[in-house]
Amino acid sequence: MSPAAFLNENGQLDVAVIDAQCRFHTPDPPFLVPSQTAQKGWVFNGRLDDDDRAREMQALEYRSFFGFGWPKQQINTWPVGMTTLSEMPNAYLEQRLAMLASAKLDQGEQTALTQRYIGDSQTIEDAVARLEKTYDPEVECLPAK
Numbered sequence: 001m002s003p004a005a006f007l008n009e010n011g012q013l014d015v016a017v018i019d020a021q022c023r024f025h026t027p028d029p030p031f032l033v034p035s036q037t038a039q040k041g042w043v044f045n046g047r048l049d050d051d052d053r054a055r056e057m058q059a060l061e062y063r064s065f066f067g068f069g070w071p072k073q074q075i076n077t078w079p080v081g082m083t084t085l086s087e088m089p090n091a092y093l094e095q096r097l098a099m100l101a102s103a104k105l106d107q108g109e110q111t112a113l114t115q116r117y118i119g120d121s122q123t124i125e126d127a128v129a130r131l132e133k134t135y136d137p138e139v140e141c142l143p144a145k
Helices: 001-010 011-024 085-102 107-133
Strands: 031-034 043-048 057-059 077-083
Touching: 001 011, 001 085, 001 107, 011 031, 011 085, 031 085, 043 085, 077 085, 085 107
Parallel strands: none
Antiparallel strands: 031 077, 043 057, 043 077
């Protein structure tokens, strides 16, 4: 999950976060996030399952996967980092500021983008705080039937 996804106010993202909160039994669950600065040796090996019931990513210990009747799957490696929900705003800001450091911009453009990214980080922080505050396992984490 990319920290920038929280800027879109997507209801499906809320559902995914609530599902992770229920799976990990905490309002602050961990997520794998795309990262160009992640440890170079740490990549996610896995598949994206487009099954209507599952719709999730699963890690694999091997680099290829053969399955009969699986129309959509991706086997690949992605550089990822581990981030908890509460760290999403900082992860977003760190990623954006790292991009700014390597960009060739004049001081005015760099200042404007920095301020924008700080504002976006605050928006993400507000969304994360809302999701953590409203987490109620008694209501949201109903047992599967």
